[in-house]
Amino acid sequence: MGCKMFGLLFWVSSMLCLACFARGFTPADNYLIDCGSPTNTTVGDRVFMADNLDSKLLSATQSVIGNTSRAAITSSDDSPLYQTARIFTGVSKYTFSISRRGRHWIRLYFYPFAFGNYNMSLAKFDISTENHVLLSSFSVQTPVMKEFSVNVTINSLAITFSPSKDSFAFINALEVVSVPDELIPDAAGSVKSSVGFQGLTLQALETVFRVNMGGPTVSFENDTLWRTWVPDQRFLVEKNLAVSVSNIRAVKFVEGGATPDIAPNTVYGTCMRMNSANDPSSNFNVTWEFDVDPGFRYLIRFHFCDIVSNALNELYFNVFIDSLMVVRDLDLSTYLVNVLAAAYYMDYVTELASSNKLRVSVGPSNLHGTDPNAILNGLEIMKMNNSDGSLTGSATVVTSGSSSKNNVGAIVGASIGVASGVLLAGVILIVCRKRSRRSPQGQSKTWMPFSINGGTSQTMGSKYSKGTTASLNSNASYHIPFLAVQEATNNFDESWVIGIGGFGKVYKGELNDGTKVAVKRGNPQSQQGLAEFQTEIEMLSQFRHRHLVSLIGYCEEKNEMILIYEYMENGTLKSHLYGSGHPSLSWKQRLEICIGAARGLHYLHTGYAKAVIHRDVKSANILLDENFMAKVADFGLSKTGPELDQTHVSTAVKGSFGYLDPEYFRRQQLTEKSDVYSFGVVLFEVLCARPVIDPTLPREMVNLAEWAMKWQKRGQLEQIIDPNLKGTIRPDSLRKFGETAEKCLADFGIDRPSMGDVLWNLEYALQLQEAVVRGDPEENSTNMICELSPQINNVGLLDHTVSSAQFEASSVNDLSGVSMSKVFSQLVKSEGR
Template identity: 40%
Template structure:
């Protein structure tokens, strides 16, 4: 080499490096992830690289870096949430992009307090070009209302026809803005230019998805598990969530298909193969399917158009007109004859369909209802529906705006927030009265206030007030009463609770129970006796009457009503109504024909449940608890999980019951609720007992005891056994250390549990019983393990049968091949109709088929 060329090569190399640094590496398709406020970036819990945001800032003098003062236990990763970029004035990021590409922008917010900044004072305006993404946005209010520790806002933006994107943060008046993480990812063209607009004439009824800017509202793996961003297709790092918390329909069945997904002309980035390998259908009974539908309900922002994307993949059937169904959006028909095979031409071939609907604000609410219903007019071979995935996108309006309003916390949440403030205010009257064991009990101030109102209302001459009621889901069996309906409890209950529950007069209750006839007693609990009754002529109910001398009284009565009036889930009990008149406090539930889980395990050593049946019931209970912890608007801790509070309806669907001791969970500034210890011995979390600090992991501990109770068919406490075996939890932990867990197994199950399922089940159960809550799995992890155990057990059997019947358990993922699927549709349910058991309790759901 010519020595004279060496200086030139060195110079060119340095110049090239300088130019490379001058052009941020975000240009082009490489995904960009910024850990805002961090100098070094870092790696998240999945070892994904995040870089500092410094070099992308414009007018950086108006912003500061900061570190969160608190660390929420539910944070998925410290990166990017523990550092933040705080904006004191309008500040922008500038990213070099490809002018012809769509881009996904994700904004991550962790509304913790930061040094010198009160997070409740933060209100942000976020724009990109002329598009408004957020306006007057309070991450604090939003996280409180949704009971989430952190928030992610995702947007899909059309091509800018520019070589850069400017993302601007501006604080509202006298406040500050902040952000913890920013992602910028090139998005392949996944949208059509002609998506049908529901309810509009064909000539004008289309939406151009290619040129639309949109916000991702919901992304669901229907019938399947949560899909982590690292398992997404196309490198788009999307999260796909379980659809169950949004379901509002008849009983359904989840399927897992063992099929190779052939995308053909569909871009693989549309959805990962795991979305198309799972699905939800109605079930085996065509007579039920003809008269019911499957519905998902979403809370959305009013006065926007929404693009709803349906993901389909048929892997059971293979002919046209075998399964044909209608697609409806807010009761408007989007498509009348959906036939997946007609669309794709065969099994294992996915497709997606987009439909749009405008949602105004005529009634002051904003809900999107997505409904599928079999089309019986076309007489398909099977009356059923199928759906694999669902996405909902909000489209920008005519003002280039995507911003909605901050959510309004529920009445119960507002009461708790008020109670929290009063508990920390030394001048508050209530706070002086609610000190329990030296610690202010979260939420007790609200209850004390309600009791004070109750006492004032009962003063002589006071007007008891009146209220109307609405039957749960408007079921015909809960028709309006013809007798007096003065609600003596309405003044001390929230408006929602009163409106969502029926009020029964004491006369109606006495008629239903034959004046509380002792022969009608079907159970006795801490609250009082439970009676079998009949209302509205032929509707069987369970009536729970308060015992005036019971330690459980008005607090549990109101808690049960407040909780259950707001919760709707297939595996949670639902309240029909209540009565409060004179000194009587009564709760009314639908009658539960199969009683408690406990009585089917070891009552008189009469074992009636197989291992697979026990797994199905545990899965149902786990789904109910998982929903309480993560699916509701705020975390709910049951606090009394045990086998007598897991009930079975006539179809052997497990439901979690008895919410009298339940508590709303900690807010985002706490990782526990300080409260007096309550629960049942044998199931009580030792960490909760020692520290009087309640978390959702306390429920996990109790459920761990339930798991061993089901496996071993013995009570949580049995004083008649040797000392080391009295406590089931302690005995299980000792046996695990000795390697002798198999010796504890119920003799009826020995040799009938596959080794892999047994190991997975017991490992999960032992982790649930960990002494420290942080070491226990979440209820979601427990649910996943139980479902995996069921899949292992059903690999040979192929199907799972509910106890004493051929009915498949609701919402349980089971592999179903073609012949099984056809058999399911050709055979109706053959439910067991045994005589009512004397120990049967109650399910508290008005009509399971109407949900």
């Protein structure tokens, strides 16, 4: 089923989804404690329990109940919780029984009033759980709520209060509440790495900022998870560069996107957008700046909803964290399967912060023909625990219980009060300074030195290395000097350009020894280019296969990142199918090209201990040499597959629209079967010789996969094939080819064949095309993908046949050029059945 069909299904299911969302989240554990109160306290629709009524929760060395008059409490939605406090003069703890393990919120409320001999603004204390230090040497002068989330792996959670020497601790109210499983996934994007960040499940998090862009405060009463979202005005760096937009009614929650538990529609329904005033020459970013603690990583969650466009594919923009571009040319409609104003979010993890300032920006895309615009609807910044399990540090934090009408306040926490903390901070600063020397500040960090295969990273002649050049240790044999590349391409002659992609331009070239090459020159403005450069070298320096394009070398001198490949005389498969005026390929040629590409992908999936998933299988990435032999190219998005004890890799969705596996898109879980789906789209593209997405066609024909699947299921695939193939395809060959493509496009990956099975069936389709198979008992059946597999057990009965193990070996280690047709010429003989 194609991506467009999923868009239609989202509309059909929207009412059911909204009905489900309306019920909200019911936490399995829901402890609400009004500390020191003699009676229960109601706040909104929630009841906070008096802690003195249940002594099982509290284990205190010594505690005092403090209280103040309501008149002393300034106006606040949470003011009832601040009338009493529990004061601890010794180490004390609350212990909660946990009915469902997993992530839980811990919300701590503080209001430092004076009671008797206790002036709470002078208190200094630590708060910790079994595995994490939440606050250290903490003191507070104004009302504040601190929110943490921790992963509870046992059947209880203890929160311990430890007064500093000659001081005491206090708490006005606290919450321990279950968090929805899907709220914090295990994986996120990484600001500086293409492989992303794994392991968020194990992290303790502190909510530092939760911001509603372009809108007012969203109180906890209007959030399904009782969160408060503050306005963004005080964080905007240049307020005149942005204008607010509100269109809450337009917001849609669809499958694959955000839910109201991720953020409410009042957040997604407002945004800040570029104040470009319809000026097509506008070129600036809208930026927000936040105070953070150095020495910690941060989880940044962007909330997006295109409430400003009138139609799909109008809005393209870039997203930055500090000076690093994390998303280029973001088109929200492609992420959410052609649904306008659908809520969506993206997570990114930063490196260790070396500054006490963090900036987030959105800005216009450089895509030709797009209007300059950019939006941001909401933002969350969460501090991640350090290697010691601690979240402690001094920072300015957003509060939800201040004396202002907007429930916004800020405090400056005390600095770390122990020598070990100072020592740790010193070590962190040294590390950060060393890193900063590798990448001088003040400029874009698009080009960064990196290490391949565990090798030591050296200065690479990047735009920051002042001309010093050295090659990567582990791939030194692939290094080609810039002067040689310049000479090979006639100084990058524009008339020698043979292609343009997201990484940059591709030039035809010839080395001194006469070797023809394709030279891919990176665009220094492309953050994606850095990831592609690293991944291509990592992958292609390991692989050698006759159906994978070979990497000849790379160059990283003189501000450049250049990749040099073997030259493929006949260009892309796509160019021979439509749009380029090349002579039409015969059916046999097309089958052989598909078989070659399938062999290359099968090798990626099975040739090493861990599978390599291409992630961008499409006709433009299948290249043809002078003999029209197919080779898979462009490994910039490739990713190593799951471990042996895992079923998938959780990762941000990447790929090309029209080829993208809808299951991968929905679940952000990547397997080899995602490549199989994309290859199925290529098979129909080869058969029909038309683009996979063509908006100029009638609606039912726009998406090739959806359209072709309808004809395939009717048994009338011959009605839509390339007119140049009419009358040239044997019915059995077409039937087998169509069945193979259909299986590849199964809705669920588990129902799709492996690339090995696809390869077998394409070889069979070729044999059926070249000769009628006599006595085939299933000649007229609609047999399924793996029908040939049981025949393997009988292959050994024949003389001069190839065993299944030999077949596998020849497929995986296909360096010799042995044709698989010899295998199938034996398998399809009637006497071998």
